[in-house]
Amino acid sequence: MPAPKPESWIQITDRGFHVAPGGFYVDPTRPVDYAVVTHGHADHARPDHGHVLATPETLAIMRHRYQDRAGRVHDPMRTGESRTIGEVTVRFVPAGHVLGSAQAVLEYRGSRVVVSGDYKRRSDPTCQAFEPVACDAFVTEATFGLPVFRHPDAAGEIRRLLAAREQFPERAILVGSYALGKAQRLISLIRAEGYDRPIYLHGALMGLCELYRELGIDLGPLARATGQNKKTLAGEIVLAPPAALNDRWARRLPEPLPTMASGWMRVRQRARQRGVELPLVISDHADWDELTQTLHDVGAPQVWVTHGSEEALCHWATQQGFRARALAVVGWGEEDADPEDSSAQEETAQTGQPGDRAHRAPGG
Amino acid sequence: MERFAELLDRLVFTSSRNAKLRLMGAYFRTVGDPDRGHALAALTGVLEFKEAKPGQIRGLVQARVDPVLFEWSYDYVGDLAETTALIWPAKPGANRKPEITQVVETLAETKRAHVPDLIARWLDALEPTERWALLKLITGGLRVGVSERLAKTALSEAFATDLAEIEEVWHGLSPPYRELFAWLEGRQGRPEIDTRAAFRPLMLANPLEDHELDQLDVENYRAEWKWDGIRVQLVAGGGVQRIFSRTGEEITGTFPEIADAMTFDAVLDGELLVVRQGVVASFNDLQQRLNRKTVTKELLRDYPAHVRLYDILFESAEDLRGLTFDDRRARLQAFLERTRPARMDASQLLPAAGMDDLKQLREEARRRGIEGLMLKRKDSTYVAGRPKGPWFKWKRDPLTLDAVLMYAQRGHGKRSSYFSDYTFGTWRPVTERASEEAANKSEVNGWELVPVGKAYFGFTDQELRQLDKWVRDHTVERYGPVRAVDPQLVLEVAFDAVHPSNRHKSGVAMRFPRVSRIRWDKPASEADTLENLEKLVER
Numbered sequence: 001m002p003a004p005k006p007e008s009w010i011q012i013t014d015r016g017f018h019v020a021p022g023g024f025y026v027d028p029t030r031p032v033d034y035a036v037v038t039h040g041h042a043d044h045a046r047p048d049h050g051h052v053l054a055t056p057e058t059l060a061i062m063r064h065r066y067q068d069r070a071g072r073v074h075d076p077m078r079t080g081e082s083r084t085i086g087e088v089t090v091r092f093v094p095a096g097h098v099l100g101s102a103q104a105v106l107e108y109r110g111s112r113v114v115v116s117g118d119y120k121r122r123s124d125p126t127c128q129a130f131e132p133v134a135c136d137a138f139v140t141e142a143t144f145g146l147p148v149f150r151h152p153d154a155a156g157e158i159r160r161l162l163a164a165r166e167q168f169p170e171r172a173i174l175v176g177s178y179a180l181g182k183a184q185r186l187i188s189l190i191r192a193e194g195y196d197r198p199i200y201l202h203g204a205l206m207g208l209c210e211l212y213r214e215l216g217i218d219l220g221p222l223a224r225a226t227g228q229n230k231k232t233l234a235g236e237i238v239l240a241p242p243a244a245l246n247d248r249w250a251r252r253l254p255e256p257l258p259t260m261a262s263g264w265m266r267v268r269q270r271a272r273q274r275g276v277e278l279p280l281v282i283s284d285h286a287d288w289d290e291l292t293q294t295l296h297d298v299g300a301p302q303v304w305v306t307h308g309s310e311e312a313l314c315h316w317a318t319q320q321g322f323r324a325r326a327l328a329v330v331g332w333g334e335e336d337a338d339p340e341d342s343s344a345q346e347e348t349a350q351t352g353q354p355g356d357r358a359h360r361a362p363g364g
Numbered sequence: 365m366e367r368f369a370e371l372l373d374r375l376v377f378t379s380s381r382n383a384k385l386r387l388m389g390a391y392f393r394t395v396g397d398p399d400r401g402h403a404l405a406a407l408t409g410v411l412e413f414k415e416a417k418p419g420q421i422r423g424l425v426q427a428r429v430d431p432v433l434f435e436w437s438y439d440y441v442g443d444l445a446e447t448t449a450l451i452w453p454a455k456p457g458a459n460r461k462p463e464i465t466q467v468v469e470t471l472a473e474t475k476r477a478h479v480p481d482l483i484a485r486w487l488d489a490l491e492p493t494e495r496w497a498l499l500k501l502i503t504g505g506l507r508v509g510v511s512e513r514l515a516k517t518a519l520s521e522a523f524a525t526d527l528a529e530i531e532e533v534w535h536g537l538s539p540p541y542r543e544l545f546a547w548l549e550g551r552q553g554r555p556e557i558d559t560r561a562a563f564r565p566l567m568l569a570n571p572l573e574d575h576e577l578d579q580l581d582v583e584n585y586r587a588e589w590k591w592d593g594i595r596v597q598l599v600a601g602g603g604v605q606r607i608f609s610r611t612g613e614e615i616t617g618t619f620p621e622i623a624d625a626m627t628f629d630a631v632l633d634g635e636l637l638v639v640r641q642g643v644v645a646s647f648n649d650l651q652q653r654l655n656r657k658t659v660t661k662e663l664l665r666d667y668p669a670h671v672r673l674y675d676i677l678f679e680s681a682e683d684l685r686g687l688t689f690d691d692r693r694a695r696l697q698a699f700l701e702r703t704r705p706a707r708m709d710a711s712q713l714l715p716a717a718g719m720d721d722l723k724q725l726r727e728e729a730r731r732r733g734i735e736g737l738m739l740k741r742k743d744s745t746y747v748a749g750r751p752k753g754p755w756f757k758w759k760r761d762p763l764t765l766d767a768v769l770m771y772a773q774r775g776h777g778k779r780s781s782y783f784s785d786y787t788f789g790t791w792r793p794v795t796e797r798a799s800e801e802a803a804n805k806s807e808v809n810g811w812e813l814v815p816v817g818k819a820y821f822g823f824t825d826q827e828l829r830q831l832d833k834w835v836r837d838h839t840v841e842r843y844g845p846v847r848a849v850d851p852q853l854v855l856e857v858a859f860d861a862v863h864p865s866n867r868h869k870s871g872v873a874m875r876f877p878r879v880s881r882i883r884w885d886k887p888a889s890e891a892d893t894l895e896n897l898e899k900l901v902e903r
Contacts, residue, residue, distance in 0.1 A: 147429065148437045148450035150492065167390065168383070246780040257383075258780070266450065267441050268376065273844050275780045277377045312436050319430070 003110035006137035006302060009088075010106075010113060016329055017115065017139075021108050022088030024053075026115045029331035035071070036090055037062070038117030039101035040180055043332055053077055053085075055092060057100025057215055061180065064211050079128060094128035095119040097284050098181030099212060105133050114298070115139040120283065121290040122154065125188040126181070126217050130294075138300035143285040143333060144263050145309030151263055151287040157280045158189045161237070164257060164278050169235040172200075172253040176242035176260035176274070179205050181284050183239050184212045186261055187219045189282070190237065200225035200233060202240035202249065230254050246275040263287065292316060307333030365490060367395050368403050368464045369497035375508040379776040388515060389522030392545075401540025402464045404519075406501055408512040410539065411468060415504040418444050420480050424487070428453055445503060449496035452487050459489035465540070467498065513611040523548035528565050528748060531612045535562050561604045563597060563612040564631065564677055564685075565748035569738060569755035577719070580756075585739040586689065587714040587722060590757055591672050592647050592735040592861075592875075593637035594654070598622070598671065601629035601680065607636075618656055619669045625706040630699065631678035632671075635711070639670035646733075646902070648863040648873060672711045673700070674738075677746060685746035689754075692746065722758075729760045733902035735860060736760045762858040763900055764880060765790070766891045768813055769853040772835040774845040775820065782828055783835040783847060785820040786879065788855050789813035790870075792894040813851055814894055816870045822858065822878030831882065854883035854891050862900050872897060 011018045016028040024034035031048040038044055038054075040061030045054070052059065052071035055078060062070040077083055079102050082091035087109070092102035097118040104115040112135040119130050119141070144151075165173045177183045183205050190199065198221040201209060209222055225238045234254045244250060245258045263283030264270045271279035286294060295303055295317055303317045303324040310326035317324035371391045378384050388407070392400050405411045425448045426434060434451060441447040462470070467486070474482055483502065487495050500506050516534060520527040525548055536557025537544050543555040572580070595610040605626040607616045616623050619636065638645040638653065645667070652667045653659075676696040677685050684692050693713070700710055714737075716722050722737065729736050736759035744754035767788035775784035791811045823831065834853060841848040858880035865873035872894075 146437050146440055147433050148441055148447060150450065150454075152492070167386065246774060248781055250781050255778070268446055269442055271377060275774065275776075275845070277379075277383075278374070279377065309436070312433055315432055316430070 001109075003136070004108065006111055006113045009108050009111065010137075012327055012329060014330075016331070017327075019088055019106060019108075022086040022090070022106070024051075024085055024088075026104050026106075027117065027329075027332065029329070034085070036085075036104050038095065038104055038115065039097055040065070041098070041118065044117060047071070051075060053083065053090065055079060055100040055102050058102070059100075060211060060215060061100060061208070064207060093131050093133050096121060096124060096127060096130035099127045099184070099215060099217065101127060103130075103133065105135070111136050113137045113139065114300070116141070116294075118143070118285055119294070120286045121294065122151070124185055124284070125192065126184050126212065132294065132297040135298060135300045137302040137304055138295065138298045139304045139306060139327070140291065140294065140313070141285065141333065142291060142305045142308035142310050142313040144283065144287050145291060145305070145313040147288045147312075149263060149266055149287045150289055151266070151281050151283050154189055154282045155192065157261070157282050158186075158193050160278065161190070161259060161280060162193060162195060164259070165235060165237065168255075168257055171235070171255040171257045172233040173235075173237045174245060174250060174253060174256040174258050175237065175239050175280070176245040176258065176262075176276070177205075177239055178262075179208050179241060182261060182282075184209060184217060184219060185284065186239065186282065187222070188217070191218075191220050195237075196220060197236065198223040200228065200236055200238040202226070202238070202244055204241050204244075205239055226252070228252075242274070292320075295320070295322060365461055365463060365467070365494045365498060367391065368399070368406075369491075369494040371403065372497045372500065372506065372508055373493050375510060379509070380778070381514070383777075384510065384514060385518045385521055388510070388518035392519060392522050397542050397545055398465050398540035399463050401542060401545065402468045404515060404541055405468075405539035406464070406506060407508070407510045407515045409506075411501075416479060416483060416499075416502045418503060421445070421448055421483070421499060421503065424448075424480055424484050425452060445499035446496055448487075449492050449499055452492075452495055455488040459485050461489045461494070462486050462498075464501070467501065468539075471502065511611070512613045516612075519544075519548060529554070531565060532562050533557050534612070535606065535614065558602070561599060561602070561606060563599065563606075563608045563614075565612070566595065566597060566610055566633065567675075567746050567748060567755065568610075568750040569740075569757040570750060570752055572739065572756040572758040576756075580719070580739070582716070582719050582722060584741055584743070585756075586693075586742050587716045587725060588674075588711045588738050588740075589714070589729070589732075589734050590736040590738045590759065591635040591637060591644065591711065593635040593644075593650055593672075596634060596636045596671060597677075598626055598630075598632040598634065600626035600631075618653065618659065620659060621664060622669050622671060622707055625708065628699075628703045628705060629680045630676060632673050632696075632708075633675035633677060634671040634673035634708070637670050637672055638667045640668060644672075646861075646863045647875060648865060669707065671708045673708055674711050675746065688743045688745065689740050690742045726758060726760055733861070734760075759860070762860055762876075762880070763862070764856055764858050765897055765900075766854050766883060766886060767816060767857050768851045768888045768891045769835075769849055769855055770813055770815055770851055772831075772847050772849060779828075782832045784828060784832070785818060786831070786855065787815050787818045788857060789815045789851070790892050790894045790897055808889065814870045816868075816872060816894065816897060817857065817859070817874040817877040819855070819857060819877045819879050822880055823882070827879075827882060852888050854886040854888055855879050856881040856883055861902060862897060864901055870894060870897075872901060 009021050015025055015030045015032055017026040024036055025032045026036045027038055027044040028035050033050040035049040036053045037058055040058045045062050047066040047069035049071045051073045053075045056076040059074045059076055077092055079092045079094050082089055089107045091105040093105055095101040095103045095117050106113045114133050114135040121130050177186055187199055200223050203226055250256045258276050259278035259280055260274055260276045261280040261282040263285055265279035266281045303322045304327045305313050306327050306329050314324040314326055374387050429451055437451050438447045516530050520530055533555050546552045547554050597608040599606045605623040606614055607619055609615050638649040649667055676692055714725055726737055739756040741754045767790050769786055770789045771787040772783035773785040774780055775782050792814050794807055794810050794812045835847055835849055838850040839847045840850050857877050859874040859877040861875045862872050
């Protein structure tokens with residue numbers, strides 16, 4: 001008997017990615033009875049599910065974030081292990097995105113589909129590296145699915161940050177970064193350059209950094225930025241959520257030099273909208289070269305593109321001989337889309353800045 | 365190219381003047397000749413070579429990448445140079461990375477037809493940020509917010525040398541400025557240049573404060589109108605004609621008709637204006653002529669430039685700056701009668717016997733659409749800078765208007781956490797067309813607000829904190845760094861004048877608007893109408 005076609009046993013419903021013969025969803029966007037969760041970012045790991053199958057690290061992150069709403073049954077499964085749910089076998093393989101992130105390898109009657117979640121191919125001391133798995137259909141993100149997104153070497157970006165710190169010793173170097181994954185990776189990268197001074201944190205970043213430590217990731221000396229004497233923060237590195245970069249919170253810092261670590265920083269207009277003085281192009285998502293390389297490495301005849309610049313990656317994949325299609329999973333990619341993007345459009349329209357063309361997020 | 369690209373990349377995101385000075389200073393101190401000299405030329409806009417056209421760049425990149433992906437990427441990024449820099453397929457180790465000197469020198473000697481090929485080979489060799497810098501450089505638009513003056517100030521600070529000294533030699537030097545850097549680094553003496561063609565720092569006036577009025581010994585001062593144009597220094601002689609702005613930037617190319625009229629051998633100080641049939645046009649008209657690289661025939665015809673002269677600094681080689689104001693004025697009159705240059709006249713001294721006359725003249729300024737009065741001590745010598753006492757400017761009282769706060773925008777640098785730039789509006793009756801434009805949120809009982817200006821100073825730090833809080837508490841919509849607010853707060857706005865303008869939705873443009881008072885007490889419905897503002901237009 002020939003293996004069933006991937007599209008025959010997987011559907012996209014209003015709750016997300018549904019695996020019918022297993023009776024479960026992968027990264028469902030609404031509460032469901034049985035969820036397989038690839039990683040802890042809020043657009044993939046949502047509260048109020050019944051049974052949650054995820055890596056122990058992802059479950060710990062969900063408990064930290066959602067507490068008593070983190071799901072009724074927590075079912076930990078390490079990468080490399082597998083489980084049979086209904087007629088479907090699920091195996092986790094590292095995705096290289098953030099601590100605990102895993103690809104879900106799904107097998108049903110000889111047909112194999114890999115849901116990669118979010119991923120990157122570069123080294124990251126805070127999580128296990130991505131492993132390509134041969135399959136019949138590969139489900140990929142496309143957050144940075146345009147050929148203008150090519151992330152430079154992260155260590156080089158960190159050296160720019162440290163150089164700016166030396167050049168402006170009277171200022172606090174304020175780095176905007178997401179609380180889960182990015183902040184901890186940045187700290188590790190900074191440590192890898194031999195920087196051993198305390199790194200100061202906005203309160204919103206403290207909890208997850210503590211959790212990373214408990215899970216065995218060494219981040220060196222950390223301190224709370226709030227409540228410090230203003231002068232003591234001169235020449236220090238301070239991490240805060242992006243929204244705090246140019247807002248009232250930052251007034252406690254001495255002449256803050258606002259920087260932000262994100263793949264979006266590759267585009268100058270984005271950095272400018274954020275009021276960023278030193279954009280650092282560091283991302284936990286695959287860039288264009290990583291995306292296209294991964295499609296070749298995995299070699300799946302079918303490619304399903306979920307969120308980001310679906311049409312651009314589909315266009316490329318089709319030209320390369322893959323059967324590619326965009327899967328519209330409403331709700332994936334929310335955490336990593338530039339949050340000020342839609343408003344930036346309106347702002348441009350209103351002020352009519354010369355030289356600006358429409359600023360459209362990839363994929364709308 | 366690496367260091368130059370890093371400098372541009374940092375400058376483009378840096379708004380603080382001090383930080384810019386530090387970044388440039390570090391570059392000039394640590395990069396060698398001749399690269400730093402060419403970079404200095406690029407920053408100050410004096411590099412000249414065959415510029416590449418955007419169409420050529422587009423052609424190069426489209427030949428190398430999928431056209432569909434290129435178009436989507438360009439849509440997303442919004443800037444051709446940047447899109448090209450990012451999307452260009454890397455060819456590591458393809459060629460040797462060019463330094464800025466090589467770029468400048470090779471472009472100067474390459475035939476136009478070979479330029480695209482050359483650029484492609486450079487792009488192959490460079491990293492994305494370096495490609496961006498190269499493309500900005502060769503398409504002639506750095507736009508990193510550095511003026512000639514700021515670059516010179518960076519040199520002055522980096523090498524602990526008096527800015528005035530650098531200014532005096534600046535216009536006698538050319539890229540890559542080897543002798544300038546040698547002097548700044550103390551390796552050789554100050555460059556010998558023909559100082560006759562140089563800029564001399566200007567003498568400036570202090571504002572006359574109300575409490576100083578009584579102490580002023582009026583009989584020792586001469587009065588003239590304070591013309592509202594841009595202050596210029598005209599330097600001519602030995603076949604050279606140069607027009608400098610107040611800060612020593614050369615703007616000769618922007619006003620060719622003035623340069624043509626400078627057939628004399630002298631250094632003059634005056635105000636550049638647009639004058640038609642002897643009538644001074646508004647500053648708005650003059651603005652049509654500013655900051656333009658090419659001057660069209662239409663501009664020359666519609667906005668004819670004129671210089672109203674205040675002073676004479678040199679006549680031939682004779683330095684007149686040590687003479688008294690009265691003596692220099694006599695020399696200026698005699699000089700003009702003898703040379704009769706086109707497009708120039710002397711600013712007339714106004715008869716004033718005492719303070720009462722001066723006050724009356726100042727009142728008259730408003731009627732005549734003039735900014736105010738200049739008072740200059742009759743025995744004052746011409747001294748660079750802004751000495752206290754010899755010269756005063758006495759502006760007429762500002763106009764004021766009660767307007768409603770509509771939008772607030774985040775400031776820059778130190779003010780980036782504050783909503784510190786305020787767009788305000790006045791009322792006008794809703795027209796039929798406007799009401800068809802669906803939901804006009806500011807419409808109240810048949811009246812709507814129309815934005816008339818933007819102010820970002822005039823308030824104290826404490827008032828700024830209050831305004832910032834008010835904006836956050838009354839935000840109704842967010843557009844990136846801009847907030848639309850509930851139109852409830854009245855600002856008393858002071859401004860020097862208002863002119864008709866077809867660039868503004870309201871049809872008028874204010875000059876120097878600032879917040880003079882926050883009217884916490886006044887209901888928005890009692891703010892001024894657009895019609896009230898239009899009545900203040902001087903025609």
